[in-house]
Amino acid sequence: MTNAFVRKLQRGVELSESDQQQLIEATSRTQVVDPYTILVREGEPHHEAYVLLSGFAYCFKLLTNGERQIVACLVPGDTVGLYGVATENSDYTVVTLATCTVASISRDTIDSLMADHPNIGRAFWWSLLLEKSHLCAWLANIGQRPAPQRLAHLICELLHRQQAVGLTRSGSLEILLTQQDFGDILGITNVHVCRIFRQLRDLRLVHCDQKSIIVRDLDQLMNYADYSSALC
């Protein structure tokens, strides 16, 4: 018995059978959520944490000028508000893009998990640190890379993370993000995303099917994008 959450945490900290069992139980209260459902709304408090067990979602901040910055993509195993539950308002909105299985965990459950199982506490720490690392990597990507490399880097990351949770073996990446979404991740317009995609296609770095991106030579793309696969 395992699930995406346990598998993710185990990449950071080794968990005993008992620890794993506790985590499975803690994430047993699940619900299936439609695409385009808002799980958490920016500025509002949320009283439970969520664990994404299947599906795909992302987090974004809205600016008063109407612009939107997507600050994270969530794949199975990732959490929402695991750390700040009930303490403050969320600083971003979380919305599903696919049909998702979502487990809810109460504040009390989190507290007792951490208090009674030191390794689970460590795993939670690790997971939060990983999120921080991801944000730093995105910051460097948006701040310093030219647009084609920026997009290539994002594709590497999405592919890498989908592979890490066993969603794809090949270089094919099912894609639920629109070009507008890509733009709101990368800080460019949807029109420019389209043009950059064309460049990457012309360079034979990726091939775009209707609903998926196919990476023929991942090493080549990683090299092009200056992507290092340390994080996952």
Add this chain to the structure above:
Amino acid sequence: MTNAFVRKLQRGVELSESDQQQLIEATSRTQVVDPYTILVREGEPHHEAYVLLSGFAYCFKLLTNGERQIVACLVPGDTVGLYGVATENSDYTVVTLATCTVASISRDTIDSLMADHPNIGRAFWWSLLLEKSHLCAWLANIGQRPAPQRLAHLICELLHRQQAVGLTRSGSLEILLTQQDFGDILGITNVHVCRIFRQLRDLRLVHCDQKSIIVRDLDQLMNYADYSSALC
């Protein structure tokens, strides 16, 4: 008895006299560090955490194309590697910009502080969450705001954080960052930073002394930059 670290944590979690005492003791092993000293080097493990008690520092990542992204500025009370000590390699370099007083904390001390004092553990959590929030805010700033607002937003944040630790009461902000540094924070060139500074001066939003930025009307600047002072 108190110090910048305790004052910072208390903004997030109320700490008992005893908790405060523990934290003071834990940060009593201090050293004075010259400007432009590297505290932590990207890619290398570090076996102690650091707390900045006075001075100023920043963290950056280097890309293989030679570009640099500054991912955080540290003011007194801020920590370096408090969470990932000895577990993994640092994902960024930390360098001082001023003469700094830096306390070192060992992994064991951190462990026992958290194990024996639940509120200290909570305060550490809060502090890490705050860092994450900051990164999200920077991401939105770099990704979605035009350069003038981007710089204005950064000035608001720096001023706000200096005020929060009692380094300035007025709207004057001692500035140790070069225009190159500003560029590496904001994802623009140093030349453009210079031009944007001029724009902000022309708009009478800031006034630049030799070594400081003077904000006459902070509300006006905050409004211009779409800055919300929630974080600190």
Add this chain to the structure above:
DNA sequence: CGATTGGTTGAATGAGTTCAACAAATGTGG
């Protein structure tokens, strides 16, 4: 089937970079 959403392309515009030159400030050794 029309209506809507998302992707594609072109032309004009604008924001930001590049490169180069110079000014101002700071530091250093004699």
Add this chain to the structure above:
DNA sequence: CCACATTTGTTGAACTCATTCAACCAATCG
């Protein structure tokens, strides 16, 4: 204390990358 070198800031002109706005296409969905 001066002369020189170095670093940081400033400005202009040409250029490039990305945006804007518009039109159109393709796919999907009632």
